Amino acid sequence: MRRNWAARLRLGTIDGLRAATLENERLRVTVLPGKGGDVVEFLHKPTDTDFVWLSPQGLRDPREHLQGAADDVAQFVDHYEGGWQEIFPSGGAPSEYRGARLAQHGEVSGLPWECEVLADSPEEVAVRLSVRTRRLPYRIEKVFRLREGTAALEVEARVTNEADLRLHAMWGQHIVYGLPFLRPGARIRLPEGVTVIPHESAINPPTRRVHPGGPWEWPVVPAAGGGEIDLSVVPERGAPSDIVYMTGFTEGWYEISGDIGLRVEWDATVLPYLWMWQELGASTGYPWWGRAYTIGLEPFSSMPTDGLASAVANGTALVLEPHETKVLKFGAEVIA
Template identity: 85%
Template sequence: MRRNWAARLRHVTIDGLRAVVLENERLRVTVVPGKGGDVVEFLYKPMDMDFVWLSPQGLRDPREHLQGASDDVAQFIDHYEGGWQEIFPSGGAPSEYRGARLAQHGEVAGLPWECDVVADTPDEVAVRLSVRTRRLPYRLEKVFRLRSGTAALEIEGRATNESGLPLHAMWGQHIVYGLPFLRPGARIRLPEGVRVIPHESAINPPRRRVEAGGPWEWPIVPADGGGETDLSVVPAPGSPSDIVYLTGFTEGWYEISGDIGMRVEWDATLLPYLWMWQELGASTGYPWWGRAYTVGLEPFSSMPTDGLAAAVANGTALILDPHETKILKVRAEVMA
């Protein structure tokens, strides 16, 4: 039964792509099965506050045959609308794994997913999205669930190796924040004992495990040109772009907050790293052209952002045994 109260859902079309809206009294979440199962809206209704960053180029259908669409990087970047992506089976730069060429951020973020309703009552709504990768024999599922009266989105993901061989993978949640929520001075809070690995330490030397890379204690890391940078405070527009990796999570969670906040929780035994990406307007060339003000806080299985081959080499890639399924639970809740 359709309703405009309590928990409810609607199937819509956005810029020609299939989408589904999960909504209750406090939250509205829009998911696009037609493009990677991306979350393109995470709106806290009492304050009309959207948490996700939306890029200036907007939502684009990845099936469009645009100039450069066959490029390994452009497949993701030219159709990147911001928001929240599922990253699998490779993260970061294009990479090659056992003869399979994997583009920027792997396969599933650019594929259409199937979508089925699994709950539709005033108490809760839930949809199941599913997809098979094309270059590696994996199947992914994820259930988005929103319960009445809460400001929390619950996600349960399943990654299954459908082959009789052990295979590697990178699995991540590409969550980025932007206006109107993200402001200079917003604070980032993490569990005790989390350490920072600068990107250079993660990739050099390439075959050493990351524990040998020389991490620094959160939130202080050496800054370019000397001095230190406090990573727990969101910088002003125009600050340098950067990416670091955080590790040492005994519990998987972080909070980012200003006048209002978001708490994200996940299984840190499966995703033991948090990628912290800042693009604050200092990059004036492709693809940002000085127009981005965003911070990504992205739970990941592996590092660095150099693709699956690098994660296999440094020992951080996931291993899925023949026909094994790994289950990942993520919860994102507004703190008001």
């Protein structure tokens, strides 16, 4: 029975793409089974705060590429509406793995997913999304769950190797933040003991810098464009674009907050890295044209952003034995 109170679920379309909205008294979350299972809304209703960054180019249907040739970067970038994406089985730049050419950020973020309703009651709503990759023999399932009265989204994801062979993968959660939630001076908090690896050090012999003790006493690390970055504070518009990697998580979590905040938790035994990238208006060419003000805090299985072949070479790629299933539990909760 349809409800406009307690936990409730709506299935429909947005710009021609299948959508599912999970909602309760405090939170409204919209995901797109029609496009990668992307999260395109994470709205805290009491404060009218949406934690999802939306790209200036808006939502675009990736099926339009079927009508013409698409290069390995355009498949993701030209249809990137912001939001939060599932990244699998490769992360970052295009890569080749055992004869399979994998595009920017892999396959699943541009594929249509199946959607099944698992729960629809005043106490909780839940949907299960599923998809098979086309170039590698994997199946992914992802359950989104929202309970009555909470401001927390629960997610359980599974990836299964359907081959009789041992295979590799990169698995990540492409979570980005932007205006109006993200503002200069907002704070980022991590567990103690986290190791920070600048991008160049992830490619060359690593120079690691350890987050010492207090939650705000982060190291200052070199920026790719020159200068340095204090990782705990969101910079002003125009700061250099950059990416760093973090590992050493005994517990997988971070908090990002200004007037209101969000805490993201995940199983760090499955995703032991956190990618942090920032695009704050300094890039004036394709694809940003100076219009982006966003920071990504992305739990990942591997590093760097050079694709699956590099992760296999450096030993950070996820390994799935024949017919093995790996399970990842994670969640996001508003800190009011």
